[in-house]
Amino acid sequence: MWDGGDAYERYVGRWSRPVAAEFLRWLDVPPGRTWLDVGCGTGALTETVLAEAHPAAVVGVDPSAAFLALARQRVPGAEFEVGTAVDLGDRTADVVVSGLVLTFVPDVARAVAEFARVAPYVGSYLWDYRSGMQMMRLFWDAAKDVDPGAESQDEGLRFADVSDPDPLRALWTGAGLKDVEVTGIVVPTVFRDFADFWEPFEGGTGAAPAYAATLPAEQRAEIRELLRSRLPQQGPIELTARAWAVRGVR
Numbered sequence: 001m002w003d004g005g006d007a008y009e010r011y012v013g014r015w016s017r018p019v020a021a022e023f024l025r026w027l028d029v030p031p032g033r034t035w036l037d038v039g040c041g042t043g044a045l046t047e048t049v050l051a052e053a054h055p056a057a058v059v060g061v062d063p064s065a066a067f068l069a070l071a072r073q074r075v076p077g078a079e080f081e082v083g084t085a086v087d088l089g090d091r092t093a094d095v096v097v098s099g100l101v102l103t104f105v106p107d108v109a110r111a112v113a114e115f116a117r118v119a120p121y122v123g124s125y126l127w128d129y130r131s132g133m134q135m136m137r138l139f140w141d142a143a144k145d146v147d148p149g150a151e152s153q154d155e156g157l158r159f160a161d162v163s164d165p166d167p168l169r170a171l172w173t174g175a176g177l178k179d180v181e182v183t184g185i186v187v188p189t190v191f192r193d194f195a196d197f198w199e200p201f202e203g204g205t206g207a208a209p210a211y212a213a214t215l216p217a218e219q220r221a222e223i224r225e226l227l228r229s230r231l232p233q234q235g236p237i238e239l240t241a242r243a244w245a246v247r248g249v250r
């Protein structure tokens with residue numbers, strides 16, 4: 001699911017970047033700190049830490065070698081290492097951040113405990129898959145109208161136990177973090193036209209595109225046409241995406 005760095009950029013990397021910038025403003029970390037970006041992928045958040053937070057050093061960690069290769073090209077100022085959220089080894093930092101990752105980690109409580117072990121300040125964000133990430137919500141609603149099997153794949157249902165304010169607060173508190181706060185970050189997601197909206201769903205990278213790739217071509221086309229009928233027929237398609245962000249101190 002995570003091998004196509006370019007496909008990921010077109011699908012959701014382009015929208016995660018503005019969320020990363022808003023998130024860092026909200027975290028409000030002073031300059032000169034060391035940062036660890038867990039699940040850094042193609043480096044959207046890592047790059048934004050370098051650009052906005054005046055860090056002393058930034059290390060990005062991700063299990064996908066393909067994503068790290070792209071991140072190294074795109075973000076020369078950071079170090080990138082293969083690794084996983086549930087075992088950060090002997091790394092330490094002033095701040096651990098993790099953008100759009102925890103829904104993909106099987107043992108999420110262990111991951112957050114690991115974040116709190118290696119850094120005194122821990123922040124993260126996840127898409128509001130249930131409703132506020134409109135691009136994905138629209139896709140899954142159309143997919144479920146075409147394919148009853150899509151229900152079990154819908155990220156809004158699969159990730160409901162993590163990607164909502166209450167579960168996020170409980171995870172941070174459960175890891176022993178204090179002063180825990182959760183906020184919603186909303187960014188515009190404006191598509192040039194329907195092709196710009198749809199084509200990334202054909203790219204195979206990310207949960208919804210990976211699901212779409214398992215369907216016969218006719219069913220994929222049915223979802224596409226249903227979505228086309230539900231979106232503006234002319235001009236740009238102006239949607240928004242909400243992420244839930246959480247922060248806490250050790």
Ligand SMILES: C[S@@+](CC[C@H](N)C(=O)[O-])C[C@H]1O[C@@H](n2cnc3c(N)ncnc32)[C@H](O)[C@@H]1O
Pocket residue numbers: 002013016038039040041042043044045061062063064067083084085086098099100101104105106
């Ligand atoms: C949706 S991407 C987010 C990438 C990046 N943080 C961003 O904001 O664009 C999810 C990332 O989580 C990574 N990932 C999946 N399982 C992981 C795990 N167990 N530990 C750390 N990262 C993981 C994937 O390789 C992928 O890069």
